[in-house]
Amino acid sequence: MEMPEYFTEWSIRMTEVLADIGAGKDTVIERRRTFLRMECMAEIASKYNGQDFECFHFGSQSEGTTTPGLESDIDFLASDNTANIMKDWGHWKAGMRNLLMLKDDFTPPQQYLLQKIRSDTPEPVTSLRCDLAVKKDSGEVLYSADRIKEYIEKFIIENLNDNRENIHRNGPSVSNKPNWDNVPAFHVCKPLPEIQQWIDRCRGRHWPSVQLLDAARVAPCFLVPAGHPDSDYKREEWRPSPNLIERMMMFSFNMTQIKCYIILKLIKKALFTKIVGDVITSFHCKTLMFYTIERTHPSLWFGHNLLILISNCLCILRKSLLLGRLPHYIIHGVNLFDGKVSKMQQRRLLVYVDSMIRSNLQDVLTIDIDKIGSRLRACSIVQAGEKRRVCVRDRISLLLNFESVNLCSKMLVAIKYKMHSSNTTVQQNITCLLRNVFYCSTNVRMKTVALECIKHLYVVHTLMQLSNCLRFGNVFDINIIRRLKHTLNTDVASNRLKLASILYCSGHIHAAVRVLEDVRRRFHSKVKAVCSYRVLVIDGVRDLNVFNNMLTGNSDNGLSEEHFAFCVQFSRQESYCTPVALLFEMNRNITEEGVAQRHFAAKRWMDSAEVDARPLLHYLQYLSYGGLGERHKQQCALLALKSCIFDTSNTINRYHFETAMNLLGHCHEMEGDYTKALHFYSESLSCYNTSNNAANWHVRRVLRLISG
Template identity: 65%
Template sequence: MQIPEHFTELSIRMSEALDDSGADKKTVMERRRTFLLREHIEQITCQLRGMDFECFHFGSQSEGTTTPGLQSDIDALASYNQFNIMTVWEDWKASMVNLLMLRDDTIPPQQYLLQVIENDTPEPVTSLTHGMFVRKDSGQVLLSAERWKQYLEYEARDLGEATKNGPSVSFTPNWDIVNAWHVLKPLPEIQHWIDRCRGKPWPSVQLLEAARVAPCFLVPVGHPESDYKREEWRLSPNLIERMLMFSFNMTQIKCYILFKLIKKTLFAKIVGESITSFHCKTIMFYTIERTPPSLWFEHNLMFLLLLCLHVLRRWLRLGRLPHYIVEGMNLFDGKLSKSPQKRLLVYIDSLIRNNLQDVFYIDIDNIGCRLQACSMRHIVQAGELRGVCLRNSIRLLLKFECWERLSSKLVQVQHHQRSSHTTFEQDLKYVIYKFYDNSKNVILRSAAIECIKHFYGLQISMQASYFLRLRNVLDSENIRRVQYSNFDVASSRLKFASMLYCGGHLRAAARVLEDVERMYRSKVKTVCGCRIAQGDRDLRVFANMFSGNTDNGFSEPQFTFCVKLLRQESYCTPFILLFEMNRNISEEEVAQRSLDRKQWMDTAEVDARPFLHYLQYLTYGGLGERGNQLYALRFSESYIGDERNRIHMYHVETSLNLLGHCYEMEGNYEGALYYYTHSLRIYDTNNAANWHVRRVLGFISD
């Protein structure tokens, strides 16, 4: 096929436009690293909560094959270890839930039925002893995929209304969450694909060998045209597909992203959302397999896209798009019927004839505008982030969302440990040991270390609280250990300052607080595992966190967690925050709490910056430095009152309560009441301000 003369220049410009949209190599690799880290954090923290399953992130986010404009969802899969999937009767295991994979000529390719087998003897279950079981016409008892999803929805009903999409049952916006079973035994479908690919430049021999031992998954979704679509489970080789995606070079990644941009912008006008990212991915697999590796370079990008469109056109003419790995599966079934296939074929014919001129009309990420500009690197639209600024913003957003997920998971782990029958400190030692035990590779080790830092800091704080409860003086050893528990800009240091203040070390506390205040001279983003602030994921928020136009990363940490103080840390906690640990005034308020709020509302959660100024007010007051004390009060009032700072504040009601307490200590009860009632306007229940108002009104009446 002849390469059009202008394609080389257009390819370079398109590659630069994709770089400017966040599809450069560094950002792609950062996405992959971040989501693998998140995957391991999910894995470790779920195990610590007694959940016996493995966690995976699949899809565009974990592959790094997305841009902000594509607005890709997060795909997660949980695979349960207590279920044994049998391919033959010899696979049966005692004391496990055994499920035998069944299929015959009436079952579509890639689909299976799961027969339920007894856990104490290798014999079929004959009774419908569970609501998820159904009986086939032949009498076999099956585990129904549809009823499994209904069971998941019912069990998690406290989380709200579920969103169901194919095999996914999700309670989190913009997430697809699939609960599945893994198949560890070799499967003929996978071996057939490996045999078909042998001797080709791609996939490589090493990749095929890894694919041979990789587990597949059975996900709960049937074939749309099957008689057993409610009972069927689909075989999904997600790990193999991830290996294939991770083997892509940057030109292949950009070609795939560009293909998805065309799908979402141009194809959508013809067939809506009938063509999916998985269709594009499958076309990419076939194109790479059949194209010489010497062609996959940046200057050929548009020609390579043209080859992908030729492959798609061929499958549209045949009326079928075969699954790349599992033979016999038509990916158009249930997605793209004959009539829209014909409409899309007509459009692709036109697109190929005009040498891809329609790419100038891609509006996502302003790709078309950038291509049309004579000097595209100088075009800047109002409010648009571009180039290095956009890439740095994306990386900061990735880090923010990773630490936010870590914080959320740690809240769940701590709640689980506090609810156990053993002492919390014993559980903490066990948790730290388990994290260390999970450090088997670089990314796992990174995930484990991040978790260990948090729990080690909590253990130190709890021990210090125990010392102070016994009226012991914090010695140098207690204080020295704290330096190993710093995990962010402010929150860990603020807990240390609180510990020093409560222990009577006011001058040392002041020095720590001065150190934290210096940290805040650069832009710092707060991370909360309990609440979400509207707009806190806007890339412009992260663009404001760095200065200069270099791409050399950041020399200072850029994030702080909210300060969390448990009841076991009470003697390291300023008195007023003890009310936050008992913020309800009636049992009815506790009943009103959602499931996630029940996990943290018996702790004191406070934003780091307001807590800094509150501790300064207390500490400088104790030192008799009245000028510094009043400065801290004025700065706190200014910070909390500025609406622009609300995007960094997740516990505004608690911050207002601290400010009200400062006025209370000033003897200004009217000012204190003003801030306490302001706090109650934000949350009128489950708010410690209810206690404070009663107390202050009592002072006034006395």
């Protein structure tokens, strides 16, 4: 295909524009690092919860092949390690949940049935003793893909207190989060013939490389619950999915290939959707990329050729539409148009793609996602400049860090809840957990995340020890305090505030003040609060502008400063290290009906005291300065507490507003101003569920004080 003269200039401009909107090399690497880290967190959490899942993030977010405007979903796959997937009878294992892969002449390509095999002897299960199984006309008991998805849906409704309307299915995914695809799976460790056939086909080509093919041979595949739309057994069928192989191929892309793929997705979302709706998916685009890279000499994959490379991808799409067939790149015999793109839609899209190629991609100038079109239509190549580009990169990096620390916070709250609600002692639980997480740290893939998890859990362990010291009136072991100092840098404030609380409750008020002053210096105005379970109730919490504002005024320091502060949580086992007013938060409800109203997430933290870090900082300052008799500083702390609570620009960081109001009311109660105290307690009740709010107890107490 002859390249128009202006394609080189356009290509260079497109390369620069993509870098300007956050599709540069640093951001791609940061996205990959973040989501690989998040999948390790999920796996560690699953193991402590008594499950045995291998967790993965696949798709655009984890590949780094997205931009803010594409609003790509988060793809999560959990592979159940408790099942043994048998390719043949020789793979049977005693004591395991054995499932035999079945395929006959009537089974569509890329589909399998899973027959249940007994765990005590290598013989088929003959009776239906499991709700997840169905019996075939020929007598085989099958593990049903559709029943699995129904089970997950039921679990979400019953255990997460969610409505059925909020649950959406998308292929093999069942999720109650609108931007997440959660896929259950089984892994197949033995090589599949489909994969070996693909490896043989690719031998001798410049791509995939020999090293990639060797790695693909030993990489496990997954079976996901998805049937062929035209199959008689589509409700029972499982589809092999070579996600890990596809991830290796995506990670082998150079930056020009990544940008070419991103542009294809922009075209798909901004242009193809207007013609045929959303029937063309990112996976179609990814498959086009695989074929294009395979058929294009490596010397052409440079930025100045970007537009001609996109044309090559569209030419492959045009040919596929002409033939009515886009073959799966790895698994032979699978047409990716089947069940996705109707014949009518294929014809309509063919006309448009042909027109687009003939007009030399002029329609790319009309893409409004991330303002791509307007940026390209500029009269000359206008680069954003290195400073602005760094700003875009840094705010996306902050968003990714926020997602990571938010998941870490959620995981720790869930672990602590399970630990505290167990029949065994908390000390036994946390010792066992530390041992298990340390074992995870021997896995190279999970080492970094496991060690960070150990740091968080060690704080909990140490605080419980110190709380017991106070409980029995023992003198603090100074070595415990010294060890605690090594775990304070998990975020800006939360563990430091806990240390200050310990020092205050033990009478070491001067030391508490020094810690609080250190926190105040660190707690700059751009710090963002992180709450694991109330993050969804605040609009715009993930808006990129929020993270852009966090960078304003801190450009000299870049991302070297700490930017996040966890909510501070005190469990019942830490009650002797907890200020008295927060003990009421551990008993929020006044009736059993109130407890019954709590949804699944609330149950995980409502029996603890949880408060935003900044209000707690000023509350502890008020208590400490008051204990030292420094009245002026105490009044300044009270004003600072009021300011951070009522500052409208800080709304996005207020997760536990009712608890902060209770602390403010308690300050006025200690001032002897019972009228103001009652006012703030009443405000607390008006802003949050009255049946699960500690203000109920405060109001009753203050009314008794007023009445004498």
